[in-house]
Amino acid sequence: MDGSPRTFSLAVEDGVRIEVVFGEQLSTQVVAPDPEIVTLAGEAVIDSSIFAALDEAGIPARFSVDLAQMLGGTVDFRREMAGGETLRLLWREARVGEDRIGQPELAFAALEIGGSLYEIVWPDDGSGKATIYVDGEVLRVFAQPVEGARLSSVFGRRTHPVFGNVRMHTGVDFAAARGTPVQATAPGRVNFIGWRGGYGRVVEILHGSDTMTRYAHLSAVPEDLAQGQRVAAGDVIGRVGATGTATGPNLHYEVLVDGRPTDPLSDDRLAEAAESDADDTAALSRLAEARALLNENLGSEIAKTTTERL
Numbered sequence: 323m324d325g326s327p328r329t330f331s332l333a334v335e336d337g338v339r340i341e342v343v344f345g346e347q348l349s350t351q352v353v354a355p356d357p358e359i360v361t362l363a364g365e366a367v368i369d370s371s372i373f374a375a376l377d378e379a380g381i382p383a384r385f386s387v388d389l390a391q392m393l394g395g396t397v398d399f400r401r402e403m404a405g406g407e408t409l410r411l412l413w414r415e416a417r418v419g420e421d422r423i424g425q426p427e428l429a430f431a432a433l434e435i436g437g438s439l440y441e442i443v444w445p446d447d448g449s450g451k452a453t454i455y456v457d458g459e460v461l462r463v464f465a466q467p468v469e470g471a472r473l474s475s476v477f478g479r480r481t482h483p484v485f486g487n488v489r490m491h492t493g494v495d496f497a498a499a500r501g502t503p504v505q506a507t508a509p510g511r512v513n514f515i516g517w518r519g520g521y522g523r524v525v526e527i528l529h530g531s532d533t534m535t536r537y538a539h540l541s542a543v544p545e546d547l548a549q550g551q552r553v554a555a556g557d558v559i560g561r562v563g564a565t566g567t568a569t570g571p572n573l574h575y576e577v578l579v580d581g582r583p584t585d586p587l588s589d590d591r592l593a594e595a596a597e598s599d600a601d602d603t604a605a606l607s608r609l610a611e612a613r614a615l616l617n618e619n620l621g622s623e624i625a626k627t628t629t630e631r632l
C-alpha cells in the first residue's frame with residue numbers, strides 16, 4: 323500500500339519456495355513441499371520407436387531409456403518388433419498440486435513381442451533391484467554396476483572436478499574402494515576392452531543392436547575376459563580404479579543408446595544399490611501385484627503428463 327514490498331516468494335525447483343517477509347527485520351525461509359505420490363498408468367502402441375510411441379501417448383519419453391537398457395540384452399528391438407506392439411506402463415510421480423516434483427519412476431512395464439510377454443517390475447523399496455519376466459517366469463534380476471557403492475556424481479552438466487569448467491557429464495559415478503568388483507548391468511557381448519583417453523581403462527558391453535554400457539577408470543579387467551564374449555547381468559567385468567582423468571577411485575558408468583549418452587537411471591534407484599538375490603516366490607507375488615495395479619490404473623486414470631526433461 324505504501325509502495326514498499328511486504329512479502330516476496332521465489333519458486334526455485336521441485337516445488338521448493340523461498341519466502342521473504344519484509345517486517346521490522348527481514349526474514350527469509352525455505353518452504354519445502356509435501357508431495358503426494360500418485361500412481362499413473364498408460365498405454366502406447368509402438369510403430370517406429372519406443373521413444374516416439376511414449377512421446378505420442380503423453381508418457382514420459384525418458385522411460386524408453388530404462389526399457390532399452392533392461393530389455394536390450396534380451397530383445398533385439400529392431401529385428402523382433404514388427405510394429406503395432408502395445409506397451410503398458412505403470413509409474414509413480416511425486417506431485418504438489420498440479421506440478422510434478424523430480425523425475426517420474428517406472429513401476430511396471432508389459433510388452434508383448436513375437437508371441438512372448440515381457441514384463442519388468444521395479445520395486446519402490448529403493449533396492450534398485452528390477453526383475454524381468456518372460457511369459458510369467460522370472461528371467462533375470464537387473465544388477466547394479468557396483469553393489470552398495472555411493473553415487474558420487476549424476477548425469478548432466480556439472481563443473482568438471484579436474485578441469486574446473488562446466489562440462490556435460492555423460493554418465494554416473496560410483497565412489498568405491500580401488501579393486502571393488504564392477505558388474506555387467508545387463509546381459510550382452512563384450513564390445514571393447516582397452517584404453518580410451520580420459521576414460522582410462524574401459525570395458526564396453528553391447529546389449530542388442532543399439533544399447534551399450536561403458537565402465538571406465540577401471541584398475542583391472544579379468545584376464546579371461548575377451549572381446550566378443552557373452553556376459554550375464556552381474557558378471558564381474560572389471561575392478562574399480564582411477565585410470566584416465568579421475569580424482570580418486572570411482573566407476574564412471576555410461577549408457578549409450580544409438581551412440582548417445584543417456585541418463586542411466588533415476589538417481590534414487592542408483593543411490594541405493596543393493597545386492598541382487600533371485601527369490602522366485604517373492605518375485606512372482608510382486609509380478610501379480612504389479613499386474614493388478616496396472617489393470618486398476620489403466621481403467622481409472624490415463625496419463626496426462628506434458629513437460630519432460632530428457
Ligand SMILES: [Zn+2]
Pocket residue numbers: 475491493494495573574575
Ligand atoms: Zn564420470
